[in-house]
Amino acid sequence: MIGDISDMDNKILSAQVNMDDFIPATEEEKEYMVQMRPSSTFFKDSVKRLLKNKVATVCFFIIVLITLAAIFVPMFWPYAYDQALGVIPGKPVDNTFNDLAPFEYGKAELKRIEKGESVVPHIFGTDAQGRDYFIRVVYGTRISLAVGFFASIIVLIIGMTIGAIAGYAGGKVDLIIMRIVDVIYSLPDMLMVILLSSVLKVVLEGTLEGTVLSKIGSNIISLFIVFGVLYWVSMARLIRGQILSLREQEYVLASQAAGAKGKWIILKHLIPNCFSVIVISTALQIPSAIFTESYLSFLGLGVNAPMPSLGSLASDALNGINSYPYRLVFPALVISLIVLSLNLFGDGLRDAFDPKLDT
Amino acid sequence: MNTKTLMYILKRILLAAVTVWVVITVTFFVMHAIPGGPFVGEKAVTAAVQAAMEAKYGLDKPLGEQYLTYLGDIVRLDFGPSLKSRGREVSDMIFDGMRTSFKLGIIAAFIALIFGVVFGAIAALRRNKIIDRIIMIITTAFVSMPSFIMGSLLLVVFSIKLGWLPANGAQKNGLILPIITLSLYPMAYITRLTRSSMLEVLGQDYIRTAKAKGVSGVKIIFGHALKNSLIPVITYFGPMLAYIVTGSLVVEQIFAVPGIGRAFVNSITGRDYPLVMGTTIVLATLIVIMNLIGDIMYKIVDPRITLE
Numbered sequence: 314m315i316g317d318i319s320d321m322d323n324k325i326l327s328a329q330v331n332m333d334d335f336i337p338a339t340e341e342e343k344e345y346m347v348q349m350r351p352s353s354t355f356f357k358d359s360v361k362r363l364l365k366n367k368v369a370t371v372c373f374f375i376i377v378l379i380t381l382a383a384i385f386v387p388m389f390w391p392y393a394y395d396q397a398l399g400v401i402p403g404k405p406v407d408n409t410f411n412d413l414a415p416f417e418y419g420k421a422e423l424k425r426i427e428k429g430e431s432v433v434p435h436i437f438g439t440d441a442q443g444r445d446y447f448i449r450v451v452y453g454t455r456i457s458l459a460v461g462f463f464a465s466i467i468v469l470i471i472g473m474t475i476g477a478i479a480g481y482a483g484g485k486v487d488l489i490i491m492r493i494v495d496v497i498y499s500l501p502d503m504l505m506v507i508l509l510s511s512v513l514k515v516v517l518e519g520t521l522e523g524t525v526l527s528k529i530g531s532n533i534i535s536l537f538i539v540f541g542v543l544y545w546v547s548m549a550r551l552i553r554g555q556i557l558s559l560r561e562q563e564y565v566l567a568s569q570a571a572g573a574k575g576k577w578i579i580l581k582h583l584i585p586n587c588f589s590v591i592v593i594s595t596a597l598q599i600p601s602a603i604f605t606e607s608y609l610s611f612l613g614l615g616v617n618a619p620m621p622s623l624g625s626l627a628s629d630a631l632n633g634i635n636s637y638p639y640r641l642v643f644p645a646l647v648i649s650l651i652v653l654s655l656n657l658f659g660d661g662l663r664d665a666f667d668p669k670l671d672t
Numbered sequence: 673m674n675t676k677t678l679m680y681i682l683k684r685i686l687l688a689a690v691t692v693w694v695v696i697t698v699t700f701f702v703m704h705a706i707p708g709g710p711f712v713g714e715k716a717v718t719a720a721v722q723a724a725m726e727a728k729y730g731l732d733k734p735l736g737e738q739y740l741t742y743l744g745d746i747v748r749l750d751f752g753p754s755l756k757s758r759g760r761e762v763s764d765m766i767f768d769g770m771r772t773s774f775k776l777g778i779i780a781a782f783i784a785l786i787f788g789v790v791f792g793a794i795a796a797l798r799r800n801k802i803i804d805r806i807i808m809i810i811t812t813a814f815v816s817m818p819s820f821i822m823g824s825l826l827l828v829v830f831s832i833k834l835g836w837l838p839a840n841g842a843q844k845n846g847l848i849l850p851i852i853t854l855s856l857y858p859m860a861y862i863t864r865l866t867r868s869s870m871l872e873v874l875g876q877d878y879i880r881t882a883k884a885k886g887v888s889g890v891k892i893i894f895g896h897a898l899k900n901s902l903i904p905v906i907t908y909f910g911p912m913l914a915y916i917v918t919g920s921l922v923v924e925q926i927f928a929v930p931g932i933g934r935a936f937v938n939s940i941t942g943r944d945y946p947l948v949m950g951t952t953i954v955l956a957t958l959i960v961i962m963n964l965i966g967d968i969m970y971k972i973v974d975p976r977i978t979l980e
Contacts, residue, residue, distance in 0.1 A: 499691045501959040503918035505698070508952050511940045512702050604818055611820045611922055613941055624820075631824055631926065638828045645821040653816035 359589070362665040369661020372654035379651060383455035391433050392445035394452040395619040414438045415639070437643055441633065450643050453621040458651070460533060460622070461603035464540040468602075469595050471541055472548025473587075477579050479549065480556030491553070494546045502543055506605060509542070510535045510614050530617035536606060544598070551594055555587045589666035596662050600655035607648055623648045681968055688964040695956040699949050700742055704735065706945070751950035756942050762950040769932030770954075772847075773924070776931060777916045780851045784858035784912065789905065791859075792866025793898060799871065807863060814860035820922040823853040827926060840928050850927045854919050858912045862905055870901040906973055910966030914959045 338346075353361075364370055387394070415438045418426065426432055437446035479490040513535030559565070560583065568578050584591075603623075609615045610624025618625075623644045630641035733741075745751070751762035795807040814822070826849050831839040838846045873879065874897055882892050917933075924933035932951060939947035 495687060496691055496694055499687060499960060499963060500695060501914055501917070501956045503914075503921075504952055504956050504959070505695075507921075507936075507940065508699060508948065509702060511948070512706055515706055515943075600816075607818055608820065608922065611818075612925070612937055624818075627821060627824065634824070634828060635832055638832065641821075641824050641828065645817075645825060648821060649813070649817045652818075653812065656816055657812075 359666045363661055366661040366665065369658050369665070372658040372661070375650065375654045376658060379454060379647070379654075380458060383451055383458055386451045387448060387455065390445075390448050390451070392435075392448050394444065394449050394621060396444060437639070438637075440629070440640070446640065446643070449621045449626060450623075450647060453623045453626050453644060454647055454651070456533075456616055456620060456622040457603050457606055457624070457648070460536065460606045461599045464537060464544075464602040464606070465595050465598040467537055467541045468544045468548055468598055469591065472545035473552050473584070473591065475545065476549035476552030477556055477584060480553035481560060481575060481579050481583065483557075487553070490549075494549055497543060498546045498550070500543070503605075503608070505543055506539050506609065507612065507614065509539045510609060513538060514614065530620060532609075532615055532617050536609065536615070540602065540605075544602075548594060548598070551590055552587055555590055556583050559583050559586050593659065593663045593666055596655070597659040600652045600659070603648070603655070604652060623651075677971055680971060684964060684967055688960050691960050692957050695960075696743070696746060696953055697739075699952050700739055703945055703949055704738075746953060751953075752946045754944055754947050756939075756944040756947070762946050765935055765947065766932055766950055766954050769930065769935045772929060773920055773931035773933060776847055776850055776854065776924075776929065777913070777920060779847075780854035780916055781858070781912060783851065783855040784862055785905075787855075788859045788862025789866050789898075789902065792863040793870055793893070793901075795863065795867040796870035796874065796901075797893070804867075807867075811860035811863045814856050815864070817857075819853060819857060819919040820926065822856055823850070823923050823926040826853055842928065842930055846927065847929065850920075850923050850929050853923050853926075854916055857919070858908075858915060861912070862908060865904050865908060866901060869904045870897060873897050873901040876900075903970070903973060906970045907966065909969065910959075910963035913962040913966075917955055917959055 415436060417435065417438065418432060435445050435447065437450060440446050440449065475490060479487045479494075510532065514531050517531035517535055556579075560578075565578060565582055568582055573581075606615055606622060607624030607627070610622045611628040613625075613628065615625050616622045626644040627641055627648070630637070630644070634641060749763050751766070754760045754762050754765060757765065791807050791811075795804040798804045827839055830837050830849060837849050838844070839849075840846050879892060879896060882896055887895075920929075920931060920933035921937055922933075923929070924931045925937050928934070932955065935947065936951040936955070938944075939951060
């Protein structure tokens with residue numbers, strides 16, 4: 314009975330295994346079993362969702378285009394933003410360059426054109442001091458974008474640090490920080506910004522002289538300080554809220570059990586998990602910073618002359634608004650375009666990176 | 673009203689009081705950080721005013737004592753004389769300006785509220801139809817346009833190109849353009865707010881019940897939907913007034929309206945520090961109180977909302 318193995322081959326209920334089932338798979342069969350879809354990370358998924366959103370994608374390209382133009386156009390454009398074209402050392406001032414309409418030329422330029430030279434046209438005309446207006450708008454865009462970007466980074470760093478500490482430490486530390494946040498949050502921000510920057514401007518003017526920072530200008534630095542002092546609170550609140558819920562997760566407990574210190578847990582576990590919240594609110598912070606900068610520039614508290622920003626260009630344009638309304642229109646259009654695209658892109662980013670979030 | 677709501681309101685009032693105190697204190701110490709102090713003006717200040725200032729603020733005394741005198745003065749709404757406008761008290765200048773600015777702000781707020789709610793409701797009821805699309809595009813544009821640009825563009829079009837309305841706010845009908853400028857942003861915002869909350873309310877069960885009972889469309893909208901969808905609009909009450917106050921700074925500048933906003937901006941560019949301090953404190957207190965009222969109203973109107 315024991316030797317009769319061959320008889321049992323075809324019996325269905327037999328415990329005997331069919332050896333054919335254990336032949337190594339051929340390459341073809343292996344190929345068939347491979348996962349059809351490559352594994353995707355959270356980031357990749359989100360980018361895919363973002364690209365599906367047409368409005369956000371178009372806005373992203375507009376922002377990239379404007380940024381690239383703001384960075385590279387001043388490099389090859391023949392005029393400088395602070396160069397009064399009619400003023401050439403050793404010669405009498407040529408007033409024909411002042412207040413040119415778009416695509417008009419100064420006297421000296423007309424002569425050069427007659428000789429057959431090609432002159433780069435003043436696409437947007439020139440201003441009252443004979444400076445090429447196009448390059449001033451481009452340069453102003455560069456300043457406004459840079460201010461918006463760096464101000465948001467400052468807000469991000471301060472808000473993230475304080476929010477993470479408050480959320481992770483809890484207890485008394487959290488209580489004290491959050492009460493301070495409450496008070497700063499309920500301050501009328503714009504009034505405080507105006508007050509602080511008008512005073513800082515005066516205070517900094519003296520101390521900055523001769524240092525590297527004087528090149529940036531006291532006004533922009535005071536703007537950064539004000540942003541650092543006032544605008545971190547919403548970011549801190551956001552991060553704290555996230556961390557409060559995240560720190561109850563099992564992996565934090567596991568990490569603590571393994572002997573990790575607070576700093577390690579915050580940096581390696583909690584902050585990376587707040588990533589989408591951080592990205593979204595930073596993206597939405599940039600347009601609001603640009604907004605604030607242009608508002609302050611409009612009141613004369615923005616960048617130091619002769620440096621232009623979109624707000625100061627608009628404010629200067631008001632003086633000659635009867636004769637040269639287009640000078641207001643150009644910076645106005647650029648500001649609105651930047652703020653609009655950044656806002657819509659930020660909204661798209663929020664939808665893509667945080668699908669759970671109900672808006 | 674239960675005790676919990678009462679506690680919340682008390683807490684909220686305390687926070688507002690602390691905020692106002694912080695504003696006053698920050699203003700004082702920031703102003704004293706200016707080299708020479710805020711009351712030591714330039715050549716334009718006469719010796720007599722200078723002497724009066726020194727006597728009034730006790731500039732020779734230690735900073736702490738000066739701070740206490742200053743607090744006492746503020747409680748009595750006494751901000752001292754202006755450095756630039758000879759012989760005028762800052763508090764008089766502020767209250768003069770307030771009269772114009774109040775008119776401007778309140779009318780703008782009403783326009784924003786009424787048109788915002790109407791447009792928002794229309795957009796929600798005609799969701800994804802062409803009129804909804806148009807309203808959304810226009811409001812998106814208005815929301816992303818800074819008030820100073822909006823004001824300047826309106827100025828160019830309506831008073832310079834078309835000549836319909838005066839460019840100067842002190843003239844007859846001169847407040848029309850500033851009011852429109854100030855109301856456009858909050859109006860657009862309220863439109864979007866009303867639209868989204870109305871859409872949410874329209875999806876609720878009790879609306880379906882009303883429809884099933886055979887209640888007419890008009891009754892559903894006015895009797896059930898509108899009231900509940902206005903709750904988020906109330907939260908915007910405080911921020912809207914804050915926006916109108918800060919917006920009025922530039923709008924009054926553009927249209928040369930003789931209001932408090934223009935006084936504030938001029939005091940900053942002219943370094944008239946007593947006026948800067950006075951206007952900052954008055955405007956900030958105003959904003960804080962408005963936010964307080966907005967929050968309390970919200971809490972009372974919607975008992976479902978639990979705030980920490």
